[in-house]
Amino acid sequence: MVDQDRIIKINIEEEMKSAYIDYSMSVIVSRALPDVRDGFKPVHRRVLFGMNELGNTSDKPYKKSARIVGEVLGKYHPHGDSSVYYAMVRMAQRWSLRYPLVDGQGNFGSVDGDSPAAMRYTEARLSKMAEEMLRDIDKDTVDFQLNFDDTLKEPTVLPTRIPNLLVNGASGIAVGMATNMAPHNMSEVLDGCIAYIDSRGEIDVEGLMEYVKAPDFPTGATIYGYAGVKDAFETGRGRVILRGKAEIEFENNHEKIVITEIPYLVNKAELIKHIADLVNEKRLDGISNVNDESDRTGMRIVVDIKRDANSSVVLNKLYKLTALQSSFSVNNIALVNGRPRQLNLKDQIKAFVDHRQEVVMRRTRFELKKAEERAHILEGLIIASDNIDEVIAIIRASTNPQEAIDNLMNRFSLSEIQARAIVEMRLRQLTGLEQSKLRAEYEEVEKLIAYLKEILENEDLCMQVVKDELQEVKDKYGDERRTEIIYASEELNPEDFYADDEMIITISHMGYIKRTPLSEFRAQGRGGVGAKGSETRDEDFVEYIYPASMHATLLIFTARGKCYWLKVYEIPEGTKNAKGRAIQNLLNIEAGDRIQAFIRVKKLTTDIDFINSHYLLFCTKKGVIKKTLLEAYSRPRQNGVNAITLREDDGLIQVKMTNGDNEVIIANRNGRAIRFHESKVRTMGRTASGVRGMTLDDDKTDEAVGMITIKDKEAETILVVSEQGYGKRSHIEDYRITNRGGKGVKTIQITDKTGKLVTIKNVTDENDLMIINKSGITIRMKVADINVIGRATQGVRLINLGKRHDEIASVCKVLTENDEKIAEEKAERDALQEMAIHESGLPTDVDPTDPTSANTDSQEENEDLNQE
The missing domain is CATH 3.30.1360.40 (Gyrase A; domain 2)
Incomplete structure (x- = not known):
């Protein structure tokens, strides 16, 4: 029966819920989250308080860390010596705390992650700044509570003069919540607190941000972008990007x-x-x-x-x-009146200022009480000094001290405290000098009492005291900001470090890329053997060359139909003979894919009018063509985007930028070309497949080899080059306009001597031609040296391949540059060209003759192609 009475039946669900809530609140309040007032968790507060009780201050010798840990462990924090020691160690590490609170001597770890020495080897004492946090703790400024065994008392909060939560931050993981608060600059935070006091709490977060600029980390570095800082200050949550x-x-x-x-x-x-x-x-x-x-x-x-x-x-x-670039996720959660709350900048400053106001009020009451007690005693001593002979007689006539006290109380209407002070008074105080000192001290105490009473009665004066003390701390411990701020990432503009020079971009068959100044290539006559243009590996050869200016953005399109973005200055520079760099190190290109086309745009993300009025025209080796608005490709992504959906066995061969009103010519390997207006191709979406642009031969080896867009029919001619180095120029009007999808007309006479068609270009007499063969030999020639002849002819030899059984790998046109012109003439010409292109609305490095169109649904385009 007795055993049954000792068993209490409970609901297990309710018991688990209650027990877990108790546990989680214990972790939240007593371990993991800092108090908003002093910014400390209990372990840090106990370490500093224990060191202070030991007399381990900055003006005393160091004490063994083990001695300090034992003091804290035995009296205040019974949770294991390592938790106490590592908490103290962190407060001594200058790379962990913006303002270290412990002055350590010995091995306290390193920024390389080295562990500190054991506590028996290291020594420590309070820093001067920690003493500011403990100042006035003996003046009833904060509440005390019993320790774990109810034998001693410990403070529930420190009467800190330093806004520690803001200047040193905090981090901790509780149950169901966590905190991660950034450190800030002392001078800035105290300026913010003073501004808050001056505005009587009316200042908003934006106003405080004029004083508290951003977090200030102990390791310095640079805050890259201000959006995360602003979010953290306004909401208590934000992501701050840091760069070394x-x-x-x-x-x-x-x-x-x-x-x-x-x-x-x-x-x-x-x-x-x-x-x-x-x-x-x-x-x-x-x-x-x-x-x-x-x-x-x-x-x-x-x-x-x-x-x-x-x-x-x-x-x-x-x-x-x-x-080297990482982020600090701010999550400002702290205990406010014992409850966790998310705090913005103003909340934190308000909590600290309110705490300081309460500390000042409690300290003032304590000092007022002490001053009044002293004044009371001084009054009695002054009465005694005025009647010293009678007082001496009363004391001499008394049989014991208590009788003397009672007789003095009765004779002069004194309190027991006053009478006791008179009885215990030393004989030296009977001198005239000492009596005048008593009266002077009494006057000073009376003034102090009046001042202290005014502080308690006048809130403005009380806040002035708080403000003056904060200013004093700033003057003592304020320092310069360590972490620089770049308010917007755009301010770090790498283009400022590069001249906008013309470059030749070279890409090899195996995917090596480099940029070389155009001036390194010298012009040669037609039919020359050429100069060595690029050192490649034995099985590699140079396949593509393109001109571009240094500040341009390159839209890079691959054979599998993906689009990547790259600034020209991000491409490593190499000499004419250099191999270049593997493009996989610059772009996240998939294995087995390769570059097919570049589009150069001066201001891809900022010139809204341009990208909404220009188009990209795609051509695949199966003769498919697609037109899409340039704006669809104006949002760079690190891993690229799908630029076109390709069918099986197809691949992208060419991409051109157009203005919506250009004519297009597509050529195939068997020497035919088709000409039509781009309006025959309607605008499609970014992921569309496109429609048929040219019908290929049925020999299963035929494929499209190139696509050009026509700008100036009068000045431009069509240049075609074959595998064996033959080429020719023909008038554009030799190619009649047809509808897209046809077989086209003959553009060059294909023979065993000429080889299959390699490329088609639109050129003028002002162009130079860059021809590179598979062995890496480069020749540069003037287009004006090549005669304009009939459309169906064989052409003339452009490059002498000799007996090397070589073939043409790539052909590119570039602007001529007369090396003999002086620099002033070139600068003047470039400036005039820049002005003319600017007035036409085109970027300086964009080919103004390329046309394009906009977006549509990809399913409709696929249906069109299937119908054809």
Whole structure:
């Protein structure tokens, strides 16, 4: 019966719910989340309080860390020595806290992630700033509570003069919630607090952001973009992008990237190891060596760049692939009146200022009480000094001290406290000098009492005291911001570092890319043997060459119909004989895919009118053509987008930009070409397949080899080149206009001597021709040297292949440049050309003769092609 009475039946569901809520609230309140007032979790507060109780202050010798841990562990924090020690260690690490609160001596770890020495080897004491957080703790400024065994008392919060939650931040994982608060600059935060006081709390978050600019991290670095900072200040949540500080240095004609600051909480050793791993895995090209040259004077990570590499591209890759650029996710959750709350900037400042106001009020009451007690005693002492002879007589006549106290109380109407003070008064106070000091002290105490009472009665004066103390802290501990702010990522414009020169972009068959200044290629006469243009691997050969200016954006289209984006200056520069860089290191191109076309646009993302009035015209080797608005390709993505949906066994061969009113000519391998107006192709969507542009022969080897768009019918001629180096120019009017989808007309007489057709170009006498064969031989010739002859003729030899059994790999037209002209004439010509093109609404590096159209539904285009 007794056993049955001891068993209490409960609902297990309710018990688990209640127990888990109790556990989670204990974790939230007593372990994981900081208090909004002093910014501390209980363990940090207990460590500082315990050190203060030990007398382990900044003006005393260091004490063994084990001594401190034992004090805190035995009296206040019974949760394990490692939790106490590592909490103290973190408060001593200058790379962890913006303003360290513990002055450590010995090995307290490193930014490389090294562990601190055991607590028996290290020593510590409070920093001066920590003492500001404990100041006035003995003046009844904060509430105390019993410790874990009810034998001692510990503070529930510290009476800090420093807004620690903002200046040092906090992080912690509770149950069902977490906090991650960024550190800020002391001077900025205190200026914000003072501005809040001056506005009587009326200032908004935007106004406070004029003082508190952004987080300020102990490791410096750079905040890249301001949107996340603004979100964090306004809502309490935001994502701050951090970039390490890196500069490109030149030494002995050798470039190197020197990293002097890294993002907050990034492990330096792991960062260097990750860079080395990326190089070894061939995911990061252009780096020859990485050294850590950091010492006690500062951080210095040196990344040596290969001679043929572009340092800016490598640095961008480091930002992209490593923790050199990382993010800090702000989540401002702290305890407000014992409950977790998400706080914006104003909430945090208000909570701190309110706390300081309460501390000042409680301190004032404590000091007023002490002052009144002293004034009461001084009144009694003054009475005694005025009647010193009688007082001495009463004391001498009394048999014991208590009788003397009672007699004095009766004679002079004194309180017991006053009478006791008189009895215990020393004989030296009977001198005239000491009596005058009593009266002076009494007057001072009376003034202090009046001042303290005014603070309690006048809120404005109380807030002025708070403000003055904050200003004093700022003057003592305020410093310069370490973390720089780039308010918008666009402000870091790499184009400022590159002249807008004309380049030749070269891509080999195996996917190596480089840019070479146009001036490196010298003009040669027709029929010459040519100059060595590119060093390639034995099985490789140069396949594509394109002109482009340095500031242009390249839309890169692959044979599988994908579109990628790349700035010309991001392509590594190489000499005419250099191999180039594997394009996989610059773009995320799929294995087995290859580049087919470039489109150059000066302002792809900013010139809205241009991208909405121009089109991209696609042509595939099966003779399919598609027209899409350029705007559909104006949103760059890291992994590219599908530019066209291709059918089986088809591949993209050419992409042209048009203005919507151009004529198109498509040529096939068997030497025919078809001419039609682009209006015959309606505008389609980005993922559409397109419609038939040209009907190919049924020999299963025929395919389209090129597509051109016509701008100036009078000045332009059609140039075709065959495999064996034969080519010719013909008038455009030799090709009659037909509907799309036909077989076209003969454009060159195909024989065994000429070989199959390789390419078709529209050229003028002002163009030069760049011809590259599969062995890497390059020749540059003037188009004016090639005669205009009939459409159906065989043509003339353009390049002498000799007995090498070689074939033409690629043909490209470029503008002529008279090397003998002086620089002033060239600059004047370029300026005039820039003005003329600007007035026409075209970017300077765009071919104004290319036409295009807009978007449609891909299903309709597929149906059109099937019907044909």
